[in-house]
């Protein structure tokens with residue numbers, strides 16, 4: 001198992017081109033199941049979670065190959081309707097195959113997905129929506145068996161919560177259903193709109209993606225297309241946190257500014273200054289961060305739960321107290337215990353974390369237990385005095401492409417061993 005060794009307190013500088021969004025790549029790869037012929041995905045990040053989705057596509061009978069950050073999927077027909085447990089467990093994103101394989105094959109049999117342990121992560125909303133579209137669902141011994149032997153049909157579906165995953169399941173299942181589906185209280189995350197752009201490029205008729213109400217007019221079939229994934233807004237937030245804790249100036253390239261509108265105000269509270277120019281964003285951080293007003297994670301366009309851990313790491317060295325309220329997942333403060341080993345002063349109680357800023361963190365041996373928590377430990381390591389040893393790097397590599405190379409290129413002292 002690899003580890004990261006970071007010697008902190010190095011000022012960072014330079015520019016980073018953002019990788020493609022992992023949370024777009026996973027549902028878009030599942031969507032290629034629906035699209036006959038060839039699909040080409042540009043800016044597809046090289047991550048373990050993405051490789052796991054490619055393995056599922058190959059298992060189902062597609063050819064999937066990568067050349068740099070371009071992935072080509074050749075779908076000349078899907079041979080199976082099942083996904084083995086070992087493949088389902090490799091990534092949370094595997095749940096997107098539920099709606100896609102069901103729509104394509106009229107049946108899907110798979111086990112519950114893996115992914116980071118950040119809460120219960122139920123899929124009841126996905127299943128309820130699929131039932132509305134005409135599927136029968138059986139859950140036995142950890143396996144789901146969903147059938148729609150006569151095809152799915154359009155319906156009015158309302159989500160009680162704008163779940164990202166359930167919205168994707170409905171999009172994937174409804175594109176080739178008979179008739180029109182209206183989805184109310186849909187998630188508005190940019191990755192949903194990106195999935196819809198890909199599906200529409202394949203011939204789907206989806207309107208309103210990115211809004212709360214989606215209209216999906218079913219079409220008989222889809223044909224693969226070429227698509228460039230959106231840049232990863234969570235990687236952007238993480239790099240901004242790295243700049244924030246080291247008092248640095250960094251330029252992000254390939255940014256879609258509106259995707260960061262929920263994130264930047266928190267960093268501005270802390271004293272960071274942003275300069276936007278076309279698709280670039282420069283962050284200039286102060287020598288010492290100020291505390292932030294209360295940070296509440298919310299569905300998009302609110303502050304994203306995925307950026308909570310890196311921002312919390314930055315708050316540990318702010319000049320005062322910052323309160324976090326995690327509203328999406330119930331177990332998303334596991335990084336705080338490891339940050340405490342580095343000298344951070346954090347108290348958690350249910351949804352809340354109260355972070356009393358300290359004058360400095362100290363390097364320590366810490367262990368990541370989930371993807372964004374791993375990012376928080378790296379952020380902390382960059383500003384800590386002395387050496388930090390981070391294990392659990394495999395979690396980081398679920399979502400960050402070559403993190404040690406990106407940070408080294410900015411002047412960080414970081415090595416993967």
Ligand code: UD1
Nearest residue numbers: 023121122123124125126163164165166299305306328329
């Ligand atoms: C969530 C985040 C997404 C993030 C991803 C990975 C939100 C709204 N979603 O997406 O931004 O990129 O994690 O970290 O911020 N829920 C149910 N039943 C379901 C589905 C969800 O109760 O069937 C609940 C979840 O327990 C959670 C909330 O709804 O409390 C949000 O879930 P959802 O958006 O579906 O999660 P992800 O798709 O994993």
